[in-house]
Amino acid sequence: MCANVFGVLKSLFGKPFDGGKRTMDHGSQQQQQTQQMPGPFQGFGGPPGPCPGQHPTLVRLDELQREVAMLGQQVCSFSGLQSDREYKRLERELTQLLLEVDQVETEGRMELQQARKRAAGEVEGLLRYLEGNATHPSRLAIEELSREAQSLLLAGVVAPFRQGQAQDASETGEELVEAVQDVAMRLAQVKTGGSVPLRKARYRALTRVCAVQEVLEGRVRMHTLALPLSDETHEAVQRINQVMVQVSGARCQLVALLMGLSGRDSCAHLARVLTELLVELDALDVSSNTAVRNYRKQVVEEINGLLKHIDLEGEGDDTFRYDLAQNDSIREIEAIRGRVSVLRGEVLRQGVAGQGAELQSLLTHLDEVDTGRNPCIREARRRAVLEIQAVITYLDLWEALGRRDPGPDEPPPHAAVWRVLASLSDLQAQVLGFDGKRADKSYMVLEELLTKQLLALDAVDPQGDQGTKTARKQAVKYAQNILSYLDMKTDEWEY
Numbered sequence: 001m002c003a004n005v006f007g008v009l010k011s012l013f014g015k016p017f018d019g020g021k022r023t024m025d026h027g028s029q030q031q032q033q034t035q036q037m038p039g040p041f042q043g044f045g046g047p048p049g050p051c052p053g054q055h056p057t058l059v060r061l062d063e064l065q066r067e068v069a070m071l072g073q074q075v076c077s078f079s080g081l082q083s084d085r086e087y088k089r090l091e092r093e094l095t096q097l098l099l100e101v102d103q104v105e106t107e108g109r110m111e112l113q114q115a116r117k118r119a120a121g122e123v124e125g126l127l128r129y130l131e132g133n134a135t136h137p138s139r140l141a142i143e144e145l146s147r148e149a150q151s152l153l154l155a156g157v158v159a160p161f162r163q164g165q166a167q168d169a170s171e172t173g174e175e176l177v178e179a180v181q182d183v184a185m186r187l188a189q190v191k192t193g194g195s196v197p198l199r200k201a202r203y204r205a206l207t208r209v210c211a212v213q214e215v216l217e218g219r220v221r222m223h224t225l226a227l228p229l230s231d232e233t234h235e236a237v238q239r240i241n242q243v244m245v246q247v248s249g250a251r252c253q254l255v256a257l258l259m260g261l262s263g264r265d266s267c268a269h270l271a272r273v274l275t276e277l278l279v280e281l282d283a284l285d286v287s288s289n290t291a292v293r294n295y296r297k298q299v300v301e302e303i304n305g306l307l308k309h310i311d312l313e314g315e316g317d318d319t320f321r322y323d324l325a326q327n328d329s330i331r332e333i334e335a336i337r338g339r340v341s342v343l344r345g346e347v348l349r350q351g352v353a354g355q356g357a358e359l360q361s362l363l364t365h366l367d368e369v370d371t372g373r374n375p376c377i378r379e380a381r382r383r384a385v386l387e388i389q390a391v392i393t394y395l396d397l398w399e400a401l402g403r404r405d406p407g408p409d410e411p412p413p414h415a416a417v418w419r420v421l422a423s424l425s426d427l428q429a430q431v432l433g434f435d436g437k438r439a440d441k442s443y444m445v446l447e448e449l450l451t452k453q454l455l456a457l458d459a460v461d462p463q464g465d466q467g468t469k470t471a472r473k474q475a476v477k478y479a480q481n482i483l484s485y486l487d488m489k490t491d492e493w494e495y
Contacts, residue, residue, distance in 0.1 A: 057112045060104050061119050067097055068122055075130050079200035081143060082134045090130055098123045133197040141190050142198075146205045149183045150259045152176065153212060158261050161252035177216045184209045188375035189493060206375055208258045211309040215251055215258075218305055236284040240296055243277050247302050250274055254306055267310045274303050274310075329369050329377050333384050336362050340384070344391050348433050359392050383488060390485045393478070394432060397425050414468045416460050417475050420453050424479055427453070431486045438490045446486060454479050 054062075071093055080087055101120045106112035133139060156176040187206050192198035253270055256262035281300055286292040340362060343355045366385055371377040401422055406415060427449055436443055457476050462468040 055112065057104055057106060058115060061101070061115055064097060064101055064104075065119055065122065068119070068126065071097070072126055075126050076196060077200075078130065078133070079139075079197040079204065080134065081139065082131070084134075087130070087134055091127065094123055094127050094130070098127070133195060136195070136198060138190050138192055138195075138198050139201055142187065142201050142205050145183055145187050145190070146209075146259075149180060149209050149212070150261060152179050152183070153255055153259050154261055157216070157252050158256045161249065177213060180209060180213045180216065184213060184375045185379070188379045191492060191494065194494065210375065212255050212258050215255055215306065215309060218251070218302065236286050237292055237295070239284065240281065240292070240299055243281060244299055246273075246277060247299065247306070250303075250306060254309060258309065271307060271310050274307055278303055327374075327377065329371060329374075330380055332369050333366070333377075333380050336365055337384050337387065340387050340391065344387075344432055347391060347395065348429055356392065356395055359388050359395075363388050379493070383493070386485060386488060390428070390432060390481075393481070394425070394428050397421060397428070397478070401425060411463065411465050411468055413460050413462050413465060414471060417457065417468060417471045420456050420460075421475050421478070423456075424450075424453055424475070424482065428482050431482055431489075434486065434489060436490070437492075443486070443490060447483070450479055450483050450486070 071090065075090055075094075078086060078090060082088075098120060101116060101123060104116050104119075106116055153176075184206060187202060187209060190202055192202055250270060250273065253262065257267055257270065278300060281296055281303075284296065286296055340359070343359060347355060363385065366381055366388070369377075369381055371381060401418075404418065406418070427446065430446060431450075434442065434446065454476060457472055457479065460468070460472050462472060
């Protein structure tokens with residue numbers, strides 16, 4: 001009989017992304033990759049063929065469902081917006097299929113009507129899934145951040161280049177790089193809920209923004225070098241200097257291409273231009289002059305650095321790129337987080353401070369994790385660092401409270417700060433052990449209690465005592481860090 005595609009969609013689409021904590025066999029995953037489509041249609045091979053002697057209505061519905069299955073895989077891989085041409089094509093073809101299903105004659109028989117209803121439900125489910133991903137708030141957030149990056153680069157790089165304006169990259173470049181980096185970090189924090197299309201859309205946007213960031217950093221770096229050389233140094237220097245000017249223009253063209261700001265140029269054309277420049281540089285005879293030879297080498301490295309960013313069209317199609325749960329660095333970070341969870345449990349149960357050395361070693365291990373310039377991996381590492389630091393600061397305060405021996409001359413405001421710190425230590429223990437959501441009553445209680453401690457610190461009058469001022473300032477920062485950590489634990493971020 002006919003397979004229920006919508007049932008497959010409903011059962012598989014609803015599975016939440018597990019944040020990279022699952023255990024996978026890497027080799028078998030690669031074999032499955034060649035046989036199955038990543039995403040909700042994994043393991044679905046389409047409906048079976050018609051059986052001999054089957055009713056013509058069921059035969060027709062079977063044919064239509066095979067078409068639905070083929071379109072379903074395209075729907076699952078689509079990561080664009082409603083305005084995209086591909087979206088409109090898929091919507092049009094699915095709507096046409098729905099009309100064809102509605103036109104199938106059932107002869108008033110209940111079993112045929114039910115079969116047609118199931119087939120129509122499958123098509124309608126795909127239409128809802130297509131529209132839901134294209135209009136999802138996270139997808140719109142990704143698009144908004146991409147447009148923000150476009151605006152920054154249009155004003156800072158592309159427009160001045162088109163107008164023939166020379167810019168001092170050393171003055172404007174660093175500020176622009178920081179702004180683009182900020183966009184990349186916000187892109188990395190967009191929640192996808194484990195949706196394949198949303199993860200693909202986020203990955204595609206990130207690869208382009210990060211590539212542009214690297215191109216801009218190279219632009220700033222080249223302006224800090226003592227280049228170009230004087231034409232009098234060697235007969236080949238004049239041509240190398242001309243190539244440098246072309247490379248500078250190619251860098252601006254590449255930024256425009258990566259961010260969708262170029263309507264005329266193409267990546268293939270720019271790749272041909274840069275390759276021709278490499279051939280021309282290779283033909284220059286500079287063997288007699290070391291300085292010129294090094295100069296040419298630097299220019300060649302610049303061109304190769306641009307070439308590696310040109311072809312990003314296929315980025316995001318490979319599951320191993322956008323599904324970071326399969327990334328070795330993420331697995332390494334998750335292993336460290338697992339160990340931190342064990343140590344945190346021991347600290348909260350036993351209240352001992354012997355784990356400090358191991359926690360510090362885990363911080364060192366995290367510093368050595370290769371992020372590959374991927375903002376999502378950077379964010380995962382940053383969060384793991386904050387988890388470790390939260391336990392370390394709790395242990396430090398716990399030890400300090402244990403060593404505290406106030407004298408009779410201690411100023412009352414200073415003693416008040418220490419009383420707040422003792423309350424913060426108790427609250428931080430609850431925050432470390434908290435494993436709920438922001439909607440939970442316990443979360444709101446913790447947030448309210450921490451806010452009250454901040455108000456208590458604000459009410460402390462140092463009475464001109466510098467030591468009390470310093471202690472109160474540190475206590476305020478400590479309370480704010482606990483609030484930030486509680487917020488981070490409950491923001492439902494995933495890779």
